[in-house]
Structures are given as structure tokens and as C-alpha cells.
Amino acid sequence: MSSDFYITSIVPYSPIIIKICRAYTNSQEDYEDYYQEVCLQIWKSRDNFKGNSQWSTWIYRISLNVCLTLLKKNKKIKDIPTENLSAEKAEENHFFTDEALNLLYEAIKKLTEVDRAVILLYLEEKSYKEIAEITGTSPNNIGVRITRIKSRLKKLLDGKIN
Amino acid sequence: MEKSIEQIWNNGFLRDDKLLAPKINNLYNKKSQLLIEKLKYTYTVDNKSILPLAVLFFAISVFFEHYLLGIYLIILMLTLFFMNRKKLSDLEKISILGSNYEYLLEYRKMLESMNSFYTKLLALGVPIAGMIGYYLYFRNTPMFEDFLLLDLWFKLSIILGVAILLSSIGVGAYKITSYIIYGKFLKKINEIIADMQELRKE
Numbered sequence: 001m002s003s004d005f006y007i008t009s010i011v012p013y014s015p016i017i018i019k020i021c022r023a024y025t026n027s028q029e030d031y032e033d034y035y036q037e038v039c040l041q042i043w044k045s046r047d048n049f050k051g052n053s054q055w056s057t058w059i060y061r062i063s064l065n066v067c068l069t070l071l072k073k074n075k076k077i078k079d080i081p082t083e084n085l086s087a088e089k090a091e092e093n094h095f096f097t098d099e100a101l102n103l104l105y106e107a108i109k110k111l112t113e114v115d116r117a118v119i120l121l122y123l124e125e126k127s128y129k130e131i132a133e134i135t136g137t138s139p140n141n142i143g144v145r146i147t148r149i150k151s152r153l154k155k156l157l158d159g160k161i162n
Numbered sequence: 163m164e165k166s167i168e169q170i171w172n173n174g175f176l177r178d179d180k181l182l183a184p185k186i187n188n189l190y191n192k193k194s195q196l197l198i199e200k201l202k203y204t205y206t207v208d209n210k211s212i213l214p215l216a217v218l219f220f221a222i223s224v225f226f227e228h229y230l231l232g233i234y235l236i237i238l239m240l241t242l243f244f245m246n247r248k249k250l251s252d253l254e255k256i257s258i259l260g261s262n263y264e265y266l267l268e269y270r271k272m273l274e275s276m277n278s279f280y281t282k283l284l285a286l287g288v289p290i291a292g293m294i295g296y297y298l299y300f301r302n303t304p305m306f307e308d309f310l311l312l313d314l315w316f317k318l319s320i321i322l323g324v325a326i327l328l329s330s331i332g333v334g335a336y337k338i339t340s341y342i343i344y345g346k347f348l349k350k351i352n353e354i355i356a357d358m359q360e361l362r363k364e
Contacts, residue, residue, distance in 0.1 A: 011183050014181070014182075017183075018181050018183070031184075032184055033192055037193075040357075096174060096175075098173065098175075100165065100170045100173075100174060101170060101171070104171065104174070123167070123168065123171040154167070
């Protein structure tokens with residue numbers, strides 16, 4: 001991968017990749033692996049980008065696809081539910097400076113894989129149409145789905161954040 | 163007042179330096195290691211499967227009172243088992259301390275050389291081992307006595323024909339099983355090397 005491509009086409013969008021990778025990993029090591037794999041796949045599929053959507057949408061799509069694929073692969077190796085994380089693992093999840101954000105991430109990780117994708121895209125202010133396009137779901141029920149996810153998150157965060 | 167999740171999200175990321183891109187180093191590092199580990203594991207399991215087969219062949223030979231043939235088969239298969247183990251230990255010697263690219267190239271080279279070694283071994287070894295096996299099985303039988311009475315050239319033609327047939331079967335079976343068991347690994351190694359070469363070009 002040329003450093004030019006990395007600097008111009010990936011680095012400006014790295015916050016997107018970081019936010020997504022963090023939602024699908026439980027350790028720093030996994031997070032770095034996922035991040036690298038996403039970058040690699042963006043580079044490998046760069047010729048498939050036809051400009052029909054924004055480059056950022058393309059990055060969201062690849063990041064989610066890679067994370068879901070790796071998650072499936074890793075699940076085959078070790079099926080550890082997020083709820084049963086050890087104290088040490090949970091400690092690793094406190095990655096961001098903002099404690100409320102760490103708690104929100106903890107709650108997001110308790111959602112199903114697709115719901116995680118939907119809420120991340122919603123929080124990134126993507127339109128319902130874009131969310132449906134990226135996640136490959138029907139745009140009709142995105143609104144209902146988001147409301148349901150938000151209420152589940154609210155329940156999970158209940159009393160933890162002021 | 164409780165914050166909404168949108169507020170938590172936006173405020174949380176407002177001044178977070180954790181959103182800086184992590185350094186990308188040694189792409190394919192874990193991927194290469196996992197692939198090689200899987201390959202080594204498959205190779206070990208594949209090799210260990212020789213042991214029950216050796217015992218089975220020995221038991222069948224003993225059951226049919228072909229004791230010498232049984233001993234011969236078990237020695238032959240144990241030799242193959244230890245030879246494979248030696249080859250596996252050679253693979254273990256390849257160091258990953260250098261770059262992943264060099265590591266995979268070295269691995270591919272070693273696998274290709276092993277493939278060439280086993281092809282030659284089976285092309286030559288299967289007919290020789292097969293002939294000895296046939297001799298041990300058919301000796302002292304009327305069929306073998308009849309064979310000895312045949313014209314010398316005819317005998318040699320039969321031996322040569324059977325040897326060629328055994329050689330072809332040995333090599334063919336090896337190529338097919340290798341493709342089924344190890345084909346996917348080699349394909350993956352080739353793909354990763356091709357990607358790495360492209361990455362190095364840019």
C-alpha cells in the first residue's frame with residue numbers, strides 16, 4: 001500500500017474505522033488486527049469503488065463487512081460472550097477518555113452484530129437510506145429498529161450515566 | 163438530567179485523541195502465522211493418521227497369517243511416519259523473526275521442495291515397496307510358481323508394467339490427497355505472497 005494512498009484515502013477516515021473496530025473487539029490486540037485488516041481490504045478493493053456513493057460510505061461498508069467476517073471467524077475459535085468478560089478484559093474496554101462513551105460502547109457491544117452496525121451508522125448521522133444501503137437491510141423498518149435499539153441502550157445504561 | 167446517547171457519542175468524541183490512526187506495521191503478520199500454524203497442525207494430524215493404519219495393516223496381515231508381510235508393512239509405514247516428522251521439524255526451523263514476506267517465501271520454497279521429494283519418492287518407492295509386498299504375499303503360492311515358469315522377457319514385462327502402474331497410482335494418489343488436504347493452504351500462501359508483492363511494488 002503506498003503511503004500516499006494511506007495518507008490521502010484512509011487516514012482522514014480513520015475515525016470511522018476506529019469507531020467501528022472498537023465496537024466489534026474486546027482487546028487492544030484484536031482492535032489493531034481488525035484495523036489493519038480493514039485498511040488492507042480498503043486498499044485491495046480500491047479499484048471496485050466506482051464513485052456511485054461517497055468514499056466514506058464505501059469505507060463504512062468495508063469496515064463493517066470486515067469486522068463481521070472477522071468476528072464470525074474468531075467466534076469459531078473462541079466463543080466468549082461479551083457479558084462474561086473477565087475484569088481484566090473489561091478493563092481493556094475502557095479505551096476512550098470519556099467514561100460515558102466507554103459505558104456506551106460497553107452497551108453497544110451487548111447488541112446483536114447488525115444492531116451494532118445500525119446504531120453506529122445512526123450515531124454517525126447517516127440517513128436511513130444510507131444505513132439501509134450499507135447494512136443491506138430494508139429502509140422501511142430502519143426507523144423502528146433504531147427506536148428499539150435506543151430503548152435497549154437506554155435500559156443498559158440506566159442509572160450509569162448522569 | 164440524563165444525557166441522550168447522541169450527546170454521549172458526540173461529546174465523547176469531541177476531544178478524544180484516541181481517534182488517531184494506529185500505526186500499520188507488518189500487515190499480514192497474524193494472518194501468516196495463523197495460516198502456517200493451521201498448515202503445521204494439519205500436517206501433524208495427517209502424519210499421525212499413519213500410525214493407526216500401520217497397526218490395522220499389521221493386524222490384517224497377522225489375521226491372514228502373513229506375518230512377514232505384516233512386519234514389512236509396519237516397518238514401511240513407521241519409516242514414512244518418522245520421515246514425515248523429520249520434514250515437519252525442518253519446517254519448524256524456518257524463522258519468523260525476519261519479514262513475513264521472506265518467511266512465507268521460505269515456507270513456500272520448502273513446501274515445493276517437499277512436494278518434489280515425495281513425488282520422486284512415491285514414483286520410485288511405491289513400485290519397489292509394492293513388488294516386495296507382492297512377493298511376500300504371493301510367495302509359496304501356486305500362482306507365484308506359475309509366474310516363475312514364464313518366459314524371462316514376459317516376466318520382466320509384467321514386472322515393469324505393474325511397477326509403472328503402481329508408480330502412477332502412488333504419484334496420482336499423492337497429488338490428489340495433497341490437493342484436497344493442502345491445496346487451500348498453498349492457494350492462501352500464494353495469494354498472500356501476491357498481495358505482499360503488490361504492496362511492495364507501490
